[in-house]
Amino acid sequence: MSDKRVYLFDSTLRDGAQTQGVDFGVADKIAIARALDRIGIDYVEGGWPGANPTDDAFFADPPVLENAKFTAFGMTRRPGRSAENDPGLADMLNAKAGTICMVGKTWDYHVDVALGIERQENIHMIAESIEYLKAAGRETMFDAEHFFDGYKANPEYAIDCITAAYKAGARWIVLCDTNGGTLPDEVERIVGAVIQHVPGHSLGIHCHNDTDNAVANSLAAVRAGARQVQGTLNGLGERCGNANLVSLIPSLMLKMDYETGLDADGLTQLTHISHLLDERLNRIPARNAPYVGESAFAHKGGLHVSAVEKDPSTYEHIDPALVGNVRNILVSDQSGRSNILARFREIGLEIDAKNPKIPRLLDEVKRREFDGYAYDGAEASFELLARRALGEVPEFFQLASFRVFDERRWNARGELITLSEATVKVDVGGDRHMAVAEGNGPVNALDNAIRKVLLPVYPQLADMRLVDYKVRILTPNAGTEAVTRVMIESGDDSGEDWTTVGVSPNVIDASYNALNDSITFKLFRHGITAV
Secondary structure (H helix, E strand, C coil): CCCCECEEEECCCCCHHHCCCCCCCHHHHHHHHHHHHHHCCCEEEEECCCCCHHHHHHHHCCCCCCCCEEEEEEECCCCCCCHHHCHHHHHHHHCCCCEEEEEEECCHHHHHHHHCCCHHHHHHHHHHHHHHHHHCCCEEEEEEECHHHHHHHCHHHHHHHHHHHHHCCCCEEEEEECCCCCCHHHHHHHHHHHCCCCCHHHEEEEEECCCCCHHHHHHHHHHHCCCEEEEEHHHCCCCCCECEHHHHHHHHHHHCCCECCCCHHHHCCHHHHHHHHHHHCCCCCCCCCCCCCCCCCEECCHHHHHHHHHCHHHCCCCCHHHHCCCCEECCCCCCCHHHHHHHHHHCCCCCCCCCCHHHHHHHHHHHHHHHCCCCCCCHHHHHHHHHHHCCCCCCCCEEEEEEEEEEEEECCCCCEEEEEEEEEEEEECCEEEEEEEEECCHHHHHHHHHHHHHCCCCHHHHHCEEEEEEEEECCHHHHHHCCEEEEEEEECCCCCEEEEEEEECCHHHHHHHHHHHHHHHHHHHCCCCCC
C-alpha cells in the first residue's frame, strides 16, 4: 500500500442530513450514493440503521455500488448489555452493508457524566463491540468521538480507548474533532503523537467546521500521517458543517500530491456532483465555493483579465477544467467545450471535439441555463438535449394541448376534498387522440391522461413511475408570477432511475416539460421505435 494513498469516507447521507433545512428522501440517498460511487469515493456511509424510517428503508434495499464500500453507522454496545444482546449492534448487522462505522466515547468527562459508568467499562464496550462485529465478517471502524477534547483533558485515557479499538481489530481508528474547536497546529501535533500508538495506515480524521478550519485540520492530519479522511459534499453538517470533501479532494490530489480513489476523470466530476447535491436539495449552489463555484475562476475586467488572457496561472491556482469548472471572463464568457465533452463521455456519447454541432449545443445549454434550466441534477434531460442536437432522438409523440383544473369542495360525507382532472390532445403517428383522467394533484392527472393515450401504443411505459418531484422558485421577487423549475425523478422495474427538468412561469407547464423528457427518455433508452 502506497504511503501516498488517502482513503475518502463520505458521510453526507448521515452527517449531511443533520444540516438545518436538509431532509433526504430515499430517492435522494440512492442518487447521491451512486454519484459518489461513480467518481471513486472509497466509503459511502448510508446512515444509521434503526434510527428513522428513511434510513431503514434505504438499508433494506440499498443501491449496488461498484467502487465504494457501503457503510452503516451506529454506536458501541450499551452499558450493562453484552454485544450479542445489544439492539443497536443487531441493527447494524442486519443492515445490508459490508462495512460498519461505530462511534464511541474517548473523553473521560463524557464517560463520567454522560454515560455515568466506570472508565474501564467504556473501554470494554469499545473492544467487545468491535470484536463482535468483526467476528460477524464486517469491516469495522471506530469513530473516536470528541477525541481531541479528550486527549487534551486526559491523553492517557484517550489513547487507551483508541488502542483498545485497534487491538480489537478495527480497520480504521478515526479521530473526531466533534465540536470543531481544534486548530490545525493542534491537530497535527496530536495526530503525530497518536501515530506512536496507532499506525497512520489505520488512522483517520473527522473534522467539524465550527472555526472554519475543518478542511485545514483534515489536511494537517494527513500531513501528520493519517490516511483516511471523512467529510461531506459541500461541507454539509450540523451547526457549521463538516469538512468539505469537494475542497479536500483537489487539495489532496493537486496541491499535496496524494493518491485517492478518484482518477483524473473522477476529479473533473467534482463541480458536477457538488451542483447535483444542491439541485436535489433545492438549494442554490454557492457562487464563491472553492474549486467548483461559478465565481471560483471568474475575472471581471481590467488588469486581471488582461493578465489571465496572457497567463491564466497569474490569477488561477489550478486549471479549472481539472475539477470540471470553467474560466469565466465576465466581459466575454468563454466556451465550456471541455465540460460538454466530459459530460458526453459520462453518458457514453463519443463525438469528435471538432464537431461543428458542439458550439451550437453549448450555446443552447447556455441559453437554457439563462432561462433557468439546470442540468447538473437532470442528467436525462441533458442527454436528450445532446442527442436531439445530433439528430438521434425520434419524436415519439406531440402534445397538441392540455387543460387541467382543480376542484376543492366538501363531499357528501362532509369531507373537504380536492380533485384534479386533466384533458389532453396528443398526436401519435399522425393521429390525434384525446383523453381525460383524474389524479392526485394536477401533475398526476396530466400524467395519467397522457398515459391513457400512449400506453396502447407504447406498452413499455407501463412500469414507469414517479420517484420524486421538486419545485424551485427561480424569481422569488415576482411573487405568485415567479418562474419555476421542476425536477422529476422517474424509475421503472429495471431499477434504473433518471431525472429530468422543466422550466416555465406556469408550474404545470414546467411539470409537463419535465414529464415529456421523462417519458421520451424511457422510450429512447429502451430502444423503442417511434410509430
